[in-house]
Amino acid sequence: MALGARERYTSGMPRYVCPDPAATRALAARLAQGLRGGEVLILEGDLGAGKTFFVQALAAALDLDPAIAVTSPTFALVHEYPEARLPLLHADLYRLGDPDELIELGIEDRLDEGGWVLAVEWGEPFVEALGGADLLLRLETTGPEARALAVEPLSARGRALVASLDR
Numbered sequence: 001m002a003l004g005a006r007e008r009y010t011s012g013m014p015r016y017v018c019p020d021p022a023a024t025r026a027l028a029a030r031l032a033q034g035l036r037g038g039e040v041l042i043l044e045g046d047l048g049a050g051k052t053f054f055v056q057a058l059a060a061a062l063d064l065d066p067a068i069a070v071t072s073p074t075f076a077l078v079h080e081y082p083e084a085r086l087p088l089l090h091a092d093l094y095r096l097g098d099p100d101e102l103i104e105l106g107i108e109d110r111l112d113e114g115g116w117v118l119a120v121e122w123g124e125p126f127v128e129a130l131g132g133a134d135l136l137l138r139l140e141t142t143g144p145e146a147r148a149l150a151v152e153p154l155s156a157r158g159r160a161l162v163a164s165l166d167r
Helices: 021-034 051-061 099-105 107-113 156-165
Strands: 005-008 014-018 040-044 078-081 088-092 117-121 135-141 147-153
Touching (some): 014 021, 014 156, 021 051, 021 147, 021 156, 040 051, 051 088, 088 107, 107 117, 135 156, 147 156
Parallel strands (some): 040 135
Antiparallel strands (some): 005 014, 078 088
């Protein structure tokens, strides 16, 4: 399946238009190809914009066994998927009010171990507390199944990942 069309977002960052779930999965798969472990991905967007769907597609592209359900960590706050090709940590920080609460979630411990890919929904206010991030992905609903993803690199690694999306 082809990637969604690449556009320029108003801020100048690349924006990928995904007309259907297959295109969103293809974009996540392309991103997964460039991951090495240790990356921090921040996912932002309104409720229902597809943040969890994108992480599900990313997990599938990281060869997580399809029998393992990747679900929203809204209530648990963090789900771990060490079985993937690169271990995946999926967090939802929507209900957190203070960066100090991150300590209790064990995210820092996983990041210190190295090799984990961290995908954080609603994580933009916590980037500094996380020690930085590599990509900010802003998801927007543009139709019943269509999404647009603006991808902003936040580090040198993030710039390399964005470049890899267009190869």
